[in-house]
Amino acid sequence: MKPTLPLEELMSPGHLACQGCGAGIAMRTTLKALGRDTMFTFPACCWTVIDGPFPYSCLEVPLLHMAFEATAATAAGIKAAMNALGKDKTTICGWAGDGGTFDIGLQALSGAAERNDDIFYFCYDNEAYMNTGIQRSGATPYGAWTTTTPVKHFKKEVKKSIDDIVAAHKPPYQATASVAYPEDLYKKLIKAKDIRGFKFIHIISPCPPGWKARPEDTVKLARLAVQTGIFPVYEVEAGKYAQTMKTPNRKPVLEYLKLQGRFKHLKEDDVAEIQRIVDARYAELEKRFQGC
Amino acid sequence: MKKVMMGNHAISHGATLSRVQVIAAYPITPQTQVVELLSEIVADQKLKAEFIKVxxxxxxxxACIGASSAGARAFTATSAQGLALMHELLHWAAGARLPIVMADINRAMAPPWTIWTDQNDSLSQRDTGWMxxxxxxxxxxxxxxxxxYKVAEKVLMPVMIVLDAFSLSHTYEIVDLPDQALVDTYLPPFDYKYKLNVNDxxxxxxLTTPDWYMEFRVKMQEAMEQALGIIKKEAxxxxxTFGRRYDPVEPYMVDDADIVLxxxxxxxxxxxxxxxxxRKKGKxxxxxxxxxxxxxxxxxxREHLKNARKVVIVDRNISYGYHGIWAQEVKSALYGHSKVPVFNFIAGLGGRDIxxxxxxxxxxxVKKMKKPDQELYWVEVKR
Structure with a gap:
């Protein structure tokens, strides 16, 4: 059988990710697509830890750790320096979690997107502040338990639509992806690598400890997120939407929710509410996929 | 070549002559002319640099931290609220040992809103690791x-150039613009050994555990101690090279002075x-x-204050509940070395003229007092 992804690994196995960490799969796949001529900057996020403590690193590319809210601006600075030094072919990436993207890093993200800085901005989205111990973020979905949205007062606000916020900046390329479909992510990155300007990649990355799910269910959950329509996988190239993982027969959201302890307190009505939210969002996106 | 220019433009020309490679800046009064002129110089391709308008x-x-980490000479300028907003990253730039240079136009902190000078903005950043x-x-x-840039790139610590709002930033003076060739002989290109490099x-x-964190910090202190010697040598x-000299302190008629301001x-x-x-009146x-x-x-x-009978520190800043900040610094330097009485006056806050x-x-x-009878004295303040 011919492998569907390059065999070369730029992320070594001695990392500190939890069992079944989606963010680990996201990075591993990303590096396969971007290769060695790539630099990263990370804000405070799970990957601050996953990379390994000083003096260790599990990545075979240069990495600059940075403050929480500064990812996009830092990547823009690295890119400007590489341009000034005549090394403009190197791919420069900001790599942040959902807190660093949806919340504290949103301003810098918007600035870089508006300036159309020639960088990749990755958000690996595990839907809460997982590194600090599972506090709600703007990416936490309706209905979820977190330590700051306890069961009695589970999260009542709908997940912020970061993709629409970024889309409003009209970047040359943006995409969503799921760690269950690495070939899809790979293909998107190979294409985007040659596009100059701001590129936003949003990857749903299940978190077994934070989602109260079994580590062996990570890929299953990442797949169900797509199949239920909770996390539609698509790309937007120069404003044109295309659904890259089609879901003609969407599964009920319950199939996704019931595998996760963070939703176990939900009553039938709550699940129905989530189904309604997902259906409405999906219908909205479907129009864009059809180009209307 | 001599030109008449405002302080802010002197900064822009200094950055241009230093051949900075990445500029990232955000406008704030009274800093704006610094970046306005630089954006024009870069757009006209008189300076080969990238300007990120953040x-x-x-x-x-x-962006300066990213640029400097990648090996470019980075520059920014700001003031007051802008500097305070940077605070977290001032620690980061110094902790990452990046030779970034920035200009801070001293502007008093709000509230109440103000745009005029005092030093509380920069002095509040005293402990961030910036020269x-x-x-x-x-x-x-x-x-x-x-x-x-010369000093920063030798010790790998950042530098803040500090100047007063309006009384310097917007005041026109004759400035000798050195020749680019002369500056180039003095300041070689930035060659950063630890830059981000895909080949290495x-x-x-x-993440650094208690086993190693202190070792990073002792190196910062050593770099700062080394910097003092380098600053003196560079003076x-x-x-x-240029015929002008800038020492760490500038004494004026202190040797026989009874009172040193x-x-x-x-x-x-x-x-x-x-x-x-x-002096004309014999004082x-x-x-x-x-x-x-x-x-x-x-x-x-210590050397220049050793003959003084009274030392008077006039601070255009204050650490509320304590002294003016220069007074703290100078008193601490004199402690155990001198018994001279030290008086502290607070003057000129929020741009009030001195x-x-x-x-x-x-x-x-001060002449009427043997030693201070208060921790500090306010100058010309309405009560």
Whole structure:
């Protein structure tokens, strides 16, 4: 059988990710697509830890750790320096979690997107502040338990639509992806690598400890997120939407929710509410996929 | 070539002559002309640099950190609220050992809203690991930018060039613009050994346990101690190249002075003028201008204040519930080395003018006292 992804690994196995960490799969796949001529900057996020403590690193590319809210601006600075030094072919990436993207890093993200800085901005989205111990973020979905949205007062606000916020900046390329479909992510990155300007990649990355799910269910959950329509996988190239993982027969959201302890307190009505939210969002996106 | 220019443009020319490669900046009064002129110079391709017009000062410093980490000479300028917003990243730039140079136009902190000068913005950043050079003329501002890169890149610590809002930033003075070729002989290109490099990949700034954190910090302190010697050496080198000299402190008639006024920024040149007037009337008064806040020039301060019978520190800043900040610094340097009484006066906050008469009044007040009977004295304040 011919492998569907390059065999070369730029992320070594001695990392500190939890069992079944989606963010680990996201990075591993990303590096396969971007290769060695790539630099990263990370804000405070799970990957601050996953990379390994000083003096260790599990990545075979240069990495600059940075403050929480500064990812996009830092990547823009690295890119400007590489341009000034005549090394403009190197791919420069900001790599942040959902807190660093949806919340504290949103301003810098918007600035870089508006300036159309020639960088990749990755958000690996595990839907809460997982590194600090599972506090709600703007990416936490309706209905979820977190330590700051306890069961009695589970999260009542709908997940912020970061993709629409970024889309409003009209970047040359943006995409969503799921760690269950690495070939899809790979293909998107190979294409985007040659596009100059701001590129936003949003990857749903299940978190077994934070989602109260079994580590062996990570890929299953990442797949169900797509199949239920909770996390539609698509790309937007120069404003044109295309659904890259089609879901003609969407599964009920319950199939996704019931595998996760963070939703176990939900009553039938709550699940129905989530189904309604997902259906409405999906219908909205479907129009864009059809180009209307 | 001599030109008449405002302090802000002296900064822009200093950065241009230093051949900065990445500029990231956000506008704030009274800094705007610095970046306006630089954006024009870059757009006209008179300077080969990338200018990132960021959406905040926090992002300005973040972009400088990214650029410097990748091996480019990085520059920014800000003031007051903007500097405060950068605070987190000032620690980051120094902790990451990046030789970034920035200009801070001293503007008082709000509220109430103000745009005029005092030093609380920059002095609040005392413990971030940035060197701070306080300037008193536009020539010194321009020269200091060039010298700052030389020093910063030798010890791998960042430098803040500090100048007063309006009384320097918007004041026009004659400035000698050095030839580019001369600057190039003094300041070689930035060659950063630890830059991000895909052919030799490393991780910088990663999670560090108590086993290693202190080892990073002792190196920062050593770098700052080393910087003091380099600044003194560079004062000589700079004078050899350009004919102008900037020492860590600038004494004026201190050797036989009974009373020495310790001042900084433009308030120092006024103090010198006042000293001349008082000397004409036979009063033995001198002035010690503080140029360096960090690294702190302990030995120079002790040396130049050793003959004084009274030391009077006039602070254009205050640490609420304590003294003026220069007073704390100078007193701490003198402790155990001198028994001279130290008086602290707070003057000129929020841009209120400090006149020669202000100093004359202060000296007259101090002459009546053997030692201070209060921790600090407010000058010309309405109550």
């Amino acid at each position: 959406e905040s000062e926090h992002s300005a410093m973040a 701070q050079f306080y300037c008193q003329s536009n020539q010194e501002v321009l020269d200091s930018v060039i010298m700052a 990949p490393h991780t910088y700034g990663g 000589v080198e700079f004078e050899k 310790v001042t900084s920024g433009t308030a120092a040149s006024t103090a010198r003028f006042a000293v001349d007037q008082m 033995k008064v001198g002035n010690l201008r503080m140029r360096l806040l960090r690294p702190f020039p302990f030995a120079d301060v 006149f020669p008469e202000t100093y004359i009044d202060i000296v007259n007040q």
